Amino acid sequence: MLLSYCVVNTNGREHLLACLDAIRRTHPGGIDHEVLVLDNASDDGSADAVRELHPEARVIARELRTGKAENDTELLREAGGRYCLLLNEDSELQPAATAALLAALDEDPGAAAAGAQLLSPDGSPKACAWRLPGVGTALAGALFLHRWVTVQSRGSATRAVGWVQSSAMLVRRDAAAEVGYLDPEFFVYSDETDFCKRLGDAGWRVLYVPAARAVHHDQLSTDPVARTRRTVEFHRNRDLYMRKHHSRLAAALVRGLTAWFYAVRAGLAPLLGGDSARWYLLHARQALRPERGEGIREAAAAYNASRE
Numbered sequence: 001m002l003l004s005y006c007v008v009n010t011n012g013r014e015h016l017l018a019c020l021d022a023i024r025r026t027h028p029g030g031i032d033h034e035v036l037v038l039d040n041a042s043d044d045g046s047a048d049a050v051r052e053l054h055p056e057a058r059v060i061a062r063e064l065r066t067g068k069a070e071n072d073t074e075l076l077r078e079a080g081g082r083y084c085l086l087l088n089e090d091s092e093l094q095p096a097a098t099a100a101l102l103a104a105l106d107e108d109p110g111a112a113a114a115g116a117q118l119l120s121p122d123g124s125p126k127a128c129a130w131r132l133p134g135v136g137t138a139l140a141g142a143l144f145l146h147r148w149v150t151v152q153s154r155g156s157a158t159r160a161v162g163w164v165q166s167s168a169m170l171v172r173r174d175a176a177a178e179v180g181y182l183d184p185e186f187f188v189y190s191d192e193t194d195f196c197k198r199l200g201d202a203g204w205r206v207l208y209v210p211a212a213r214a215v216h217h218d219q220l221s222t223d224p225v226a227r228t229r230r231t232v233e234f235h236r237n238r239d240l241y242m243r244k245h246h247s248r249l250a251a252a253l254v255r256g257l258t259a260w261f262y263a264v265r266a267g268l269a270p271l272l273g274g275d276s277a278r279w280y281l282l283h284a285r286q287a288l289r290p291e292r293g294e295g296i297r298e299a300a301a302a303y304n305a306s307r308e
Contacts, residue, residue: 004081067187112175112204115164132162163196233295
């Protein structure tokens with residue numbers, strides 16, 4: 001089999017159904033494929049809806065919630081395709097996206113992963129490919145040069161990049177197995193960064209493919225508790241990445257530079273608009289002390305305890 005579509009879902013029933021509709025609508029003809037859906041202990045009827053409306057999909061229904069890296073790894077292990085297209089439930093492939101990703105990996109035997117250009121629901125492109133994190137990228141952020149120095153999702157040609165977002169990422173399954181799949185220590189956030197880093201260390205390339213496009217709805221709750229948990233998890237896993245792949249000094253420098261960026265942004269918030277100064281200060285505090293607070297991992301643990 002050539003291709004396995006691998007979708008992870010957590011309580012995203014309507015987005016999930018739209019994702020599967022898009023797969024059905026855009027899949028290139030003549031390519032043998034399968035559709036795998038891992039439902040991460042949803043309580044909104046997602047699994048039953050897929051079984052009813054998309055009987056072609058194989059549903060793996062978890063009883064307890066686990067992290068994104070662990071879920072993607074299970075799908076990669078279960079998949080039968082030479083290539084696996086990892087998708088979030090809130091991603092919708094656009095026409096010819098799958099064909100463009102497959103062509104990119106077929107044409108470059110040294111590439112292990114290829115990421116699509118992600119779009120906002122209004123069709124505007126999102127940043128979705130970057131240089132790998134380090135002191136240099138943190139310094140660029142502190143100097144407000146991140147958009148020009150670190151973001152690599154630009155241009156109209158396929159190019160090698162540091163890492164791509166896993167919301168719509170085609171993976172060569174043998175390469176994923178070679179590096180041990182995704183690291184479950186990254187519950188969510190930085191999991192694909194670490195994965196792409198380890199692929200690169202093993203001699204593989206990671207590609208950004210602008211001809212492949214996918215709408216990413218990025219279903220983020222505005223609830224302040226949920227947003228705080230996401231912020232905690234984001235900085236916790238960013239620091240984990242730095243400590244795993246860089247020195248303790250480099251990790252400390254990145255914490256300081258990142259906190260500086262958010263502190264300055266907090267001071268500019270009244271002039272620039274957007275999120276409040278309070279929110280940027282929360283980011284600054286978490287960047288400095290990523291071990292503090294409760295994140296998405298703890299929320300999942302609490303949910304699991306309530307189910308047992």
